[in-house]
Every structure is written in C-alpha cells, then in structure tokens.
Amino acid sequence: MSERKFLWGSATASYQCEGAWNVDEKAESMWDKYLHENNLENGDVASDHYHHYKEDIRLMAEGGQNAYRFSISWPRVIKNKEGDINPKGIAFYSDLIDECLKNGIEPYVTCYHWDLPQYWQDEGGWLNKDVAYAFKHYCEVLFKAFNGRVRYWSTFNEPKWFIFSGYMSGNYPPCHVNQVQEVIECCYHVMLANALAIQSFKEMKIEGEIGMVASYQTIYADKDDEAYQQAIRNADNYCNNWQVETACVGAFPSDMVEKLKKQGYDLSFAKAEDLKVIHDHTVDFIGLNYYSPQYVMPYQGGETVVKVNNQGKNYKGNLHTVVKDWFEINDELMKQLPHNPWGMVIYPQGLYDAIKRCSKYHVPMYITENGLGMYEDIHQNGIHDTERIDYIREHVRCLLKAKEDGYDINGYFVWSPFDLYSWKNGCEKRYGLVAVDFENDCKRIPKDSYYWYRDEIKNNWEDLKK
Numbered sequence: 039m040s041e042r043k044f045l046w047g048s049a050t051a052s053y054q055c056e057g058a059w060n061v062d063e064k065a066e067s068m069w070d071k072y073l074h075e076n077n078l079e080n081g082d083v084a085s086d087h088y089h090h091y092k093e094d095i096r097l098m099a100e101g102g103q104n105a106y107r108f109s110i111s112w113p114r115v116i117k118n119k120e121g122d123i124n125p126k127g128i129a130f131y132s133d134l135i136d137e138c139l140k141n142g143i144e145p146y147v148t149c150y151h152w153d154l155p156q157y158w159q160d161e162g163g164w165l166n167k168d169v170a171y172a173f174k175h176y177c178e179v180l181f182k183a184f185n186g187r188v189r190y191w192s193t194f195n196e197p198k199w200f201i202f203s204g205y206m207s208g209n210y211p212p213c214h215v216n217q218v219q220e221v222i223e224c225c226y227h228v229m230l231a232n233a234l235a236i237q238s239f240k241e242m243k244i245e246g247e248i249g250m251v252a253s254y255q256t257i258y259a260d261k262d263d264e265a266y267q268q269a270i271r272n273a274d275n276y277c278n279n280w281q282v283e284t285a286c287v288g289a290f291p292s293d294m295v296e297k298l299k300k301q302g303y304d305l306s307f308a309k310a311e312d313l314k315v316i317h318d319h320t321v322d323f324i325g326l327n328y329y330s331p332q333y334v335m336p337y338q339g340g341e342t343v344v345k346v347n348n349q350g351k352n353y354k355g356n357l358h359t360v361v362k363d364w365f366e367i368n369d370e371l372m373k374q375l376p377h378n379p380w381g382m383v384i385y386p387q388g389l390y391d392a393i394k395r396c397s398k399y400h401v402p403m404y405i406t407e408n409g410l411g412m413y414e415d416i417h418q419n420g421i422h423d424t425e426r427i428d429y430i431r432e433h434v435r436c437l438l439k440a441k442e443d444g445y446d447i448n449g450y451f452v453w454s455p456f457d458l459y460s461w462k463n464g465c466e467k468r469y470g471l472v473a474v475d476f477e478n479d480c481k482r483i484p485k486d487s488y489y490w491y492r493d494e495i496k497n498n499w500e501d502l503k504k
Contacts, residue, residue, distance in 0.1 A: 042402065045144060045449030046495040047105030048098060048471065049407050051151035051195065053081050055458040056111065058088035062126035065113035067153040068163070072211035079464040085456055086480040091134050093482060097472055098455055099141035101488055102495040106143045107406060107451045108134070109151035109195060112176055119157050121175045128183050135187050146406075146451070147188050148251060149177050149235065151195040152210075163212060164201065164224040167307075170231035177235040181244045189246035191239065192325055192406070193232045196253040197281050201225055207344045209462060216342050222303055229284050230312050236319040251325035251406045252281040255332045256388035256395070260371055265336040269365040272297075273334045276364060286324055286399035288317035301363065323448075324396060325406030328433075331388040333368040333375075337361070378410060380467070386432040393440040393447050402446050408433050409453035409469045411460065414485075416473040421485035430487065434494060452491060456482060 053069050059082045060066075073080035087094060098106055114127035138145045150173065158169050177193065201224045203210035205217045214220060232250055239248045255277045259266040275294040284290050299305060342362045359367040376384040389405065396403055410429040414421060430452060441447050457470035465476050471488040475481040 042448050043104070045105035045146065045190075045404065045451070046498075047103045047107055047144070047146065047449065047451045048455035049107035049146075049451040049453050050085075050087065050109070050455065050458060051148075051153075052109045052111035052114070053084070053151070053153040054460065055081075055085040055087040055108075055454075055456070056114075057081065057083040057086040061088065062114075062130065063117065063124050064111065064127060065117055065124075066156040067111070067113045068156050068159040068211050069153055071156045071159070072213075078462065079459075081459040083476075083480070084459040084465075085474045085476075087456075087458075088130070090480060090482070092137055094456060094472075095134075095137045095141050095143055097482065097484065097488075098143055100492075101455075101471065101484075102492040103455075104142060104144055105146050105190075105449065105451070106138055106455070107146040107148065107192075109148035109153075110180060111153050112150060112173075113153060113155040113157075115179060116155065116172075116176050119161070119172070121172065121179075123179055128179075131180075132183065135184055139187060144190065145188050146190040146192070146449075147180070147184070148192040148195045149173075149180060150193065152200045159212065163204075164227050165220055167227055167230070170227045170234060173231040174234040174238055178238050178242065181239060181242055185242075185244050190323075191244075191246060191248040192251045193235045193248065194228060195251045195406075196327055197225065197228045197232075197250075198253050198277065201228065202344070203346070206342075207346050209346050216344070218342070219303055222298060222305070223307055225280055226308060226312075229280075229290075229316055232285060232321075233288075233316040233319040236321065237315060240319070247322035249321040249323035249325055249401075249404075250281070250285045251327060252278065252285070254278055254282070254326040254328050254392045254396070255330065256328070256385075256391045258331055258333050258388075259335065260333065260368065261335075266334075269334045269336045272361070272364040273332060276361060277332065282324060282326075282396060282399070284316065285321045286401050288320045289313075297364075321401060323402040323404060324399065325404045326392055326396065327407035327453075328389045328392050328405060329408065330377075330382040331385045333371045333383075334365045335368045337363055337366055379413060380411060380463070384410075384429060386429075386436045389433050390436040390440050393437070393445050397445050400446075402448050404449040404451070405433075405437055405447070406449075406451050407453040408450065411463070411467040411469050413466060414468045414473070416457075416468075416475060416483060421473055421483065423485045423487045426485075426487045427490045430491065431494070434498075438498065 205220045208215035456472040457468045457474040460467040473483040
C-alpha cells in the first residue's frame with residue numbers, strides 16, 4: 039500500500055451488534071446455541087445493526103470518523119461444513135461495505151470475531167484441525183467477494199480471549215475449565231488458520247493488506263529482581279507473545295515452547311509442514327486491542343485459577359489469577375490503581391508502552407480497540423459520559439505521543455460506535471459513543487462522547503497530515 043493515512047474510527051463485532059440471528063438463511067452460531075440453551079441474555083436482536091447499518095454509518099461519518107472496523111459472521115456467509123455460500127449473507131456485507139465507501143468510511147474487516155458456526159463446534163471447534171482449513175475457505179470466499187472494496191483485512195480478533203475463555207476460565211462456550219492441553223491445541227490451530235488465510239490472500243493477489251488483531255495486556259511488576267522479571271516474561275508469553283510474536287515473525291516464542299515441554303504437555307500435534315506455513319506467512323500489520331495492564335508477581339503456589347467478572351459491581355467473588363509455575367496477578371497492587379466497575383485497571387501509559395514494545399516486530403500498528411464500559415441511564419436530558427471522554431482522551435494522548443516519538447502507529451478505533459451486547463455482560467455494560475435504547479426499537483441517541491470524539495478527530499487530523 040503506498041501512502042498510509044491515519045484512521046480514526048470505531049469498532050464492533052457481528053454477534054454483538056447485528057441481531058437478525060436467524061434472518062436470511064443465517065446458520066446457527068455457537069453463541070446462538072449456548073445462550074439459548076442456558077437461557078441467558080443473548081444477541082438475538084443486540085443493537086439491530088443489521089437493520090440500522092445505514093443510520094450507524096451516517097452517524098460515524100457525521101462524527102468525523104474515516105474508518106469502521108467490523109467483523110463478518112462466518113455462519114451468515116457459509117451455510118454448512120461443505121462450505122456452501124449463502125448469497126444473502128454476502129449481499130448484506132456487500133451493501134454494508136458500499137455504504138461505508140459512499141460515506142467516506144474505510145471498511146476495516148475482521149473475518150472472525152468469535153461467532154464460530156455451530157456445525158463446526160459440533161465437530162470439536164478449534165480443537166479440530168479441519169476448522170483451520172474451513173476458515174481458509176471462508177476467508178477465500180470473502181476475499182473474492184469484496185476484493186477491491188476492502189483494503190484492510192484482519193484474520194482474527196483476540197485469539198487469546200475466545201480460546202482462554204472457552205477452555206481456561208470456562209465462562210464462554212464450550213465452557214471447559216483449566217484444560218491447558220486443549221488451550222495449547224486451540225492456539226496452534228488458530229495461528230495455523232491465520233497463516234493459511236494470509237497464504238490465500240497473497241496467492242489470490244488480493245488488493246490491500248492483511249493482519250491480525252490481538253488483545254494486548256502490558257505486563258508490569260513492582261520489583262526488578264530476577265524472579266519478577268521471569269514472571270513478567272511468563273505472563274507476556276501467556277497473554278501476548280504467542281499471538282503477536284507468532285503472527286509477526288512466524289514462530290511461537292521458543293522459551294514458551296520449552297517451558298510447555300518441560301511441564302509435560304503433548305506437543306506432538308505440531309507438524310513441520312504446519313510450522314513452515316506459519317513461518318512463511320506473516321502479517322502485514324498488527325492490531326492491538328488495549329484496555330488494561332496486568333501487574334504480576336512470581337508464582338507462589340497452588341493450582342491454576344483463572345476467573346473473570348461478568349457481573350460488574352455485583353460480582354462478589356475473588357478475581358485472583360494464578361497460572362501454576364508461571365505467574366500470579368499482584369492483587370494488592372492492582373486494587374490500589376484506578377479501575378472500572380468490572381475491575382479492569384485504567385492506565386493510559388500502558389497503551390504507549392504496548393506500542394513501544396511491539397515496535398520491535400517492525401510492522402505497522404493500529405490500536406483496534408480501546409474504550410470504557412459504563413453503567414448509564416440513557417433516559418435523561420443528555421448523556422453526559424464524562425468518564426468515557428476522560429478515558430479516551432488520555433489514551434489518545436498516549437497514542438499521539440507514540441506517533442510523535444516515531445513509532446509506526448497508524449490508527450485508533452474506539453470500542454464502540456454505539457452500545458451493543460457485551461457477551462455475557464449483556465446490554466447493561468455500555469461502551470458506545472451513541473446510546474442504543476434497547477427497549478425502544480433500538481433508537482440511537484448520541485452521547486457527549488460522540489461529539490467530543492468528532493472534535494478530537496478534527497483537532498488532530500491536520501497535525502497528522504503534516
């Protein structure tokens with residue numbers, strides 16, 4: 039790509055915003071099945087973006103944004119394991135992309151944001167290597183359908199979270215707990231799928247660039263001795279490096295692989311031909327989703343415990359994380375720092391440090407998610423979300439400082455342009471710049487942050503064009 043413009047945008051995920059879960063011959067996703075069977079709040083309607091996308095994109099354009107990061111729903115596009123295409127699914131995303139382009143919005147497309155087709159989950163999901171090749175086929179369908187209209191492609195969104203939440207903490211389907219062997223195999227298959235998709239992208243000579251989006255938790259410790267430095271390295275491998283480093287340089291971190299071998303995990307599934315595909319097909323860019331850092335300490339003892347908060351201020355449990363023989367979260371230090379109602383530490387400097395640390399991979403970077411989830415009363419005269427404005431402002435300042443310091447950072451996407459379904463947190467955890475009245479036909483109501491972000495983009499745009 040010749041000249042790289044700076045992207046100011048916002049981001050969503052298909053299951054979290056589209057609704058229309060059984061419309062136009064869409065197949066069932068693993069989330070459809072799991073939430074329905076367990077009678078949990080679901081995304082059947084969500085933000086009803088499927089029917090409001092023109093209004094939503096207009097609001098983005100009027101809000102000064104020049105890019106929209108969205109994901110495509112695999113089960114909306116591919117009907118079955120045989121790979122048959124759903125023309126109605128292709129038509130919806132084609133119309134969405136055209137609407138973006140008509141409004142001067144760059145479509146920034148993610149191929150997979152967690153909504154695996156149930157027909158593949160029934161075959162073992164990401165534990166099944168066949169799914170990596172099915173993903174390759176799915177991506178090829180997208181590349182062919184939208185080539186020339188989409189310049190920015192991402193294979194996956196946050197492999198860590200959908201794998202670890204499915205097979206470690208067990209709060210996402212398939213809800214397995216502390217199944218480390220399964221985690222390792224899923225990670226391998228996903229990174230193979232990432233490389234296979236990149237291989238197809240290059241062989242098909244698709245216009246534009248392809249990357250991957252990783253969750254990034256900047257790792258710190260409050261001591262500098264050898265044990266704490268090793269804990270930082272272990273946590274960095276666990277949280278970040280197996281995604282980012284593997285995608286960028288084409289190999290899993292060698293010390294992580296050796297540690298897994300010494301711990302007795304079976305790595306025999308890793309084949310030389312797969313590792314060559316991973317090595318030879320790396321990303322053109324990396325997207326970093328940054329919300330919060332982690333402060334760690336050396337492992338003290340006990341079994342692995344990984345917990346998450348899906349209840350916000352109502353959560354009464356202990357969120358302490360222990361990864362046996364690797365590291366622990368330093369709870370006492372974390373509690374002293376500013377945090378949101380879900381216990382996530384607020385530390386904007388971590389975004390700058392994430393960019394700085396990832397600069398060693400020498401690929402362009404984007405901050406593909408950053409935002410603040412809040413409880414909000416949207417039925418008032420004006421939605422004055424000052425905390426969200428403060429949060430975004432400070433993180434944007436750190437991003438601009440990184441840009442000024444010469445790091446190859448090329449865009450910023452707020453999560454999210456409008457309120458949406460926040461997985462098992464439901465709809466009360468609001469991230470949007472625009473409110474969605476879920477009880478009133480999903481009416482859109484811009485918040486103060488929407489207008490602030492519009493002005494922030496305008497104020498910074500001229501400087502970035504220099």
